[in-house]
Amino acid sequence: MKKIMLILFTTIMIAPAQAGQSKTVYVEIDGKHTAILVKNKDLPSWFPLSDSEHRQKKYLRIGWGDADYYGADKKNVGMALRALFVPTPSVVEISSEDRLTGLPKLYPVTMSRSKFARLVVYFSESFEQGTLGGPEWSRTNNAGAEYYKAEGRYTLFKNCNNWTSKAIDEVTSDMAYRFHFLSSGVERGLRNL
Numbered sequence: 001m002k003k004i005m006l007i008l009f010t011t012i013m014i015a016p017a018q019a020g021q022s023k024t025v026y027v028e029i030d031g032k033h034t035a036i037l038v039k040n041k042d043l044p045s046w047f048p049l050s051d052s053e054h055r056q057k058k059y060l061r062i063g064w065g066d067a068d069y070y071g072a073d074k075k076n077v078g079m080a081l082r083a084l085f086v087p088t089p090s091v092v093e094i095s096s097e098d099r100l101t102g103l104p105k106l107y108p109v110t111m112s113r114s115k116f117a118r119l120v121v122y123f124s125e126s127f128e129q130g131t132l133g134g135p136e137w138s139r140t141n142n143a144g145a146e147y148y149k150a151e152g153r154y155t156l157f158k159n160c161n162n163w164t165s166k167a168i169d170e171v172t173s174d175m176a177y178r179f180h181f182l183s184s185g186v187e188r189g190l191r192n193l
Contacts, residue, residue: 023116030104034164035063057096064163095145115171
């Protein structure tokens with residue numbers, strides 16, 4: 001019931017002047033990893049991190065991954081193996097871009113305003129809530145990306161690609177997200193939309 005109310009509230013709050021207009025997000029596929037880029041202006045004011053410097057740029061990149069390996073400035077084989085074979089804590093990555101040119105492969109996904117509201121709820125539910133009720137910061141890497149504690153444990157079978165596919169499935173119901181362990185699976189699913 002709480003999720004239904006949040007979706008209704010979000011639908012009402014997302015750009016009321018643009019009623020009936022569709023929204024487009026971009027799924028980014030960068031080798032083994034996937035993330036989603038959203039226009040900052042399309043996000044409601046209550047969306048977590050409304051005061052982040054990343055909200056000043058045109059696009060917000062939202063991703064999900066292993067708390068130690070994802071976005072780490074220094075990675076090693078041990079970190080990668082642990083992320084794959086031991087259930088580990090996860091993080092949500094927040095970074096930003098002013099333009100889409102020069103980025104890895106991007107797949108646009110267009111949806112209605114109400115489906116976009118469902119996607120925003122999915123994003124916001126991915127953050128672990130801190131003691132003050134908002135997302136709990138974990139770290140910032142050398143590239144300036146911010147990482148926040150996330151809901152769920154990262155494993156080989158529940159990784160960034162499943163998270164991205166599940167996000168798109170929230171709005172299309174056409175992504176077999178449980179089987180998208182690799183970015184190539186996400187890409188195939190996006191081509192079939």
